Amino acid sequence: MGATLNGLLFYVCAAFSIIHLAHSQNQQGFISLDCGLPSNESPYNEPFTNLTYISDASFLHSGKTGTIHKDLKTHFMKPYTGLRYFPDGIRNCYNLSVMQDTKYLIRTVFVYGNYDGLNASPRFDLYLGPNIWTTIDAKLSGPGMAQEIIHITRSNILEICLVKTGTSTPLISALELRPLPYDTYITRTGSLKYVDRIYFSNSDQGVRYPEDVYDRAWSPFLPVEWTQINTTLNVVDPHKDYNPPQDVIKTAATPAIASEPMTFSWTLDTSDDETYAYLYMADIQKVRNNDTREFDIIANGKVEFDPYSPMKFEVEVLFNRVPLKCEGGLCRVQLSRTRKSTLPPLMNALEIFQVIEFPQSETNQDDVIAMKNIRDTYGLNKISWQGDPCVPKQFLWSGLRCNVIDVSTPPRIIALDLSRNNLTGEVPEFLAKMKSLMLINLSGNKLRGRIPQALLDREKEGLKLTLDGYLRTCKSCKKKFPVVAVVGASLSSVAIIITVVVLIFIFKRKKPSISKVKRSSLELKNRRFTYSEVKDMTNNFQVVLGKGGFGVVCHGFLNNQQVAVKVLSQSSTQGYKEFKTEVELLLRVHHINLVNLIGYCDEGNDLALIYEFMENGNLKEYLSGERDGSVLNWPSRLKIAIESALGIEYLHIGCKPPMVHRDVKSTNILLGQHFEAKLADFGLSRSFLVGSKTHVSTTNVAGTIGYLDPEYYQKHWLTEKSDVYSFGIVLLEIITGQPVIDQSRENSYIVEWAKSMLANGDIESIMDPKLQREYDTGSSWKALELAMACINPSSAERPNMTRVAHELNECLEVYENLTKRRSQDANSSKSTGHSISFVSDTPSAR
Structure with missing residues (x-):
């Protein structure tokens, strides 16, 4: 496709002086940082978009400010004319407060603009938290470039880091975050990296905020073999989820030769990369009553799908649920008219993304908060103390030692060396809250006072606490009062003290009997x-x-x-x-x-x-129909799955020592009066070690056939991921209603059966028929994909139970949001249920 250059997004961002300013929209949740903007010039409203930008000065602890060459300033919007550059340190990070579990469009803009007069375009890496996002090479991008992803935040802190990889100096011009609806841009795994966003028009005007309420940047594009059509009528968007701008969907393209197909292509980095495409469709052409527009959508020339007819003056978004891989990295999609169609195919706009994985979990948030508390309390502005404290390992904060088990498990800080840092004041009590710490070295500082009792208690639990000798001498010291003060105490005061002591003694003597009365059987x-x-x-x-x-x-x-x-x-x-x-x-x-x-x-x-x-028996009874044919609906199933996952998660991380259940199955999930779920039967449970060991070797394998982790069965290595596998089987039961083992099926084991059904990409053939299609494809696909991740043959590739519970919550939110939207606009249901998909998967239209 002719408009797929990485720098195109940047040019769109830069060309808004020609766009008519519409009325101001709500910017709630927007973060718009003008990097390098002096604090005394913050905030300001950008004149062409009316977006409010603020200085980045309070979001990081490093960097210097610069301005692009004066001859280039007239070509760029104001936020992109200044910059912040980082001559010191290897990793410099922005620390942003965000809403946890929120989907954001994140855009970073980089304009070198010869700010330093060296004509030496920089090259450096861009990180999102502990994971690499991309490499920025200003030399390849012309005057500047932008990088954009759609990403769900896992905590209330988002860190974006610039990492020096050579001799050149990293820089950034602007950083922009825009919250998106949760039930849009749904992926099986990972985040979405921008490839292209175009609307089909011969216009020279880009479209951005306020026309686009999410501030997506759309660029016009029209191949020579296509013809533009447009309308002055309003195009209805019944769902208000993807919210395409009217300027985008009031134009469309058709092939110049009506009998020819519409073919478009794009390139991925490698053959292994996965891609999603979002096709915006609305028939905006007035035609004769007996005319029809119907076409097939074909991906990579291999698969043909059911014919599709766009709605009249009503927009739908078609997208693939399962990511598409393309041979040689070249993706090709074709819209081809059917035989009965009298009109050529049509398309209004298109978004293309590449899947990007951010596998490394961030360091445990309690540990991160404690470290930042230390940094802020004692003013330890170390250049290395930016970004995630533990990962990647090459950026480990100085003075720390971390326990990094695997990419899916949040690292923990196990040793902290703050010796010889000229720390003053009291010994910091909040260090005791870092439960993972095994060693704290505070020697060689100027601390004073007594050692907090909380730290002394931690010493009894095995913490090695290194302090200066004079602090140790105060370990058992007691506060002394002058003798004169004691002698001078009034008799009435002494009487009061004696009375209080007597009352305490009496209260303590009576307390057991009081407790006994209060406790029922x-x-x-x-x-x-x-x-x-x-x-x-x-x-x-x-x-x-x-x-x-x-x-x-x-x-x-x-x-x-x-x-x-x-x-x-x-x-x-x-x-x-x-x-x-x-x-x-x-x-x-x-x-x-x-x-x-x-x-x-x-x-x-x-x-x-x-x-x-537990009044309602066990989960299996309901899934198999043993409970008088009663059927659990889809949201009830998701809630049961969430509650069961939280019970297992507690065993894994809440118990000391942690426990593996070893017999997670649907008969061991009990249901209370209101169908609240509780895990039962702990006879096979086993503690497992934490720290450097990755597993516990067992002589005998325990569990139930069908739910048993194959890796555990083969190697006798027990980890918490063995429970994750068993839970994945339960989740398959919840979704499909199928027995775990059924000899009457061609694939008797539910895992093999699910894989064979997934190959067909038909969600209806997988979902429990007893649900009578009363579910939504978004949450059901997400739940199914989570189940398949849990039963990955490699335990290292399975999510932990914290991630499982989190993603199940997301599934329920997707369902509830859709249900709420449908209730608000009952007339939209006909569009939501349209059975079309253009690549390798389930019907998806919005």
Whole structure:
């Protein structure tokens, strides 16, 4: 395609003096930094877009300011005429406060403009947090360039870093963030890197804010073999999600020779790169009543899809759910009229993106906040203390040692050396909050006062705390008062002190009996019951709720409240070891998404566990239709998945030591009265180490066939990712309603069955038919892709449970946002359900 040069976006940004200024739009959530702008000139309204720009001075701790050559200033918008450059240090970073889990369009603009008079265009790397984004080579881009991505923030801090890679000096002219609706630009994985954004017109005017409410920069483009059409009528956008500007969708292109197809292509960096394209379609041509416009959309000449007819004066956005790969990196899409069509194909605008992965997790946010607190409290403006403290390793902050397990696990700071930094004031107590720290060296400073008790407590837990000797001498010192002051105390004061002491003594003596009165039987958690009491509460085991490897689960009552009693059978395949493991675990862990242990019986061979009663049984019963044919709807399934994931996440990161469940399956996910989900059956649970070891070697493999991690089964290496695999199988059950193993299927194992169905790219053939299509493709595809990521054969490639829970929340948000939008505009449903896709996947039209 003739308009796919990387620098095109920049020229669009620079050419807005010719655009008519429309009424001002809402800039809520926008961040517009004019880099190098003096603080006393901030803020200002850019005259052509009416965007409000501010100085970047408060968003970083380094850099110097410059201005492009005066002869070039008239060619650029004001925000791009100044710049900030970074002659010192290797990595210099902007620190931006953003909304967590928000989709942003992020644009960076770079104009060298010979600001230094050296005519030496710089080359450097651009990072987003700890991950490389791209390489900026001003020499290849002419006067300047822009880089843009669409990215979801994982925390409330976003860091954009410029990294020196040679002898030239990094620089930046502007930094712009624009929030986008969450249910737009959905990807299977990763973020979207800008390739092209064009509207089909022979105009010479770019379109940006305020015409585009998201401040996307559109450039006009019209191949010589195409013909422009336009309209003066308003084109309706029923959904208001992608919100294309009227100037963009009131023009369109058709082939100059009506019988010819419309073919367009673009180039990716490599054959392995993945791409998404968004086609904006609206039939804006007045035609005869008996005329039809219908065409096929063909990707890379290999696949043909159902014919498509654009709506009359109503815009739709067609895009591929599954990313497209192109042989040799050359992508080609063709719109070809069908035989019954009397009119040629038509298209209004097009956006193209390349998938970019940011795999490295940021350092644990609590650790990051603590380090920034240290930096700000003690004024440690070290040039190296910018960006992520731990990763990439080559930019590790001086004085730190970090534990970096894998790219999906947030690194933790385990050692902090602040010796000989001329620190003054009190010993910093907030260091005790960095629970991962194993060593703190504060020697050689000018600290004073007592060592905070919180740090002394951490020492007892194994923290190595290195301090100057005089601080240690104060470890047990007590504050002394002059004798005169004590002698001079009034008798009334002494009487008051004696009275208070007596009251405290009396209160402490009475406290146990008060507690005893307040605690009801069900509040007496973890109580040991006799076997006789167990028989009484179950009416001699009269009502059996279910059976398993442990034995039977009976219904019972404890002080008129329902309980579930799991009784160990004498012939059970599980024994005392599993019983003991479950009791010990549930005695010390408590979480809203783990089943609550009320008590237990350990009397000779008679073993039982007494749990809170979960009124709606287990998840598998609902998925298989065993519960009187009751069907869980799609949002209920997502909520159950989220709550189950949070329970597993707690075992992995909330327990000390962390635990692996080892038997995550749909029968072990119990549902309460309001279908709240809780994880149960911890008899096979096992603690695992953290630190340098990546796994625990086990002699015997434990788990359930079908849910068992193949890597764990083959190598006997147990990690928390074994639970992730099992949860991925549960998630497949939730999505598909299929049994894990079904010999009547061609592919009996659910994993192989799902892969074979995915090859066809048809979401309806995968989703549980009992849902009767009451779901949306956006959240269902995202959930399915997450399930497939969880069952990746390589444990290192699986997400952790924190990421799983986060992405499931995203799935639910996508569904709820769509439902809300549909309720607000019921007439839009016909467009939302249009069955068309132009590349290798499910129907997607908006």
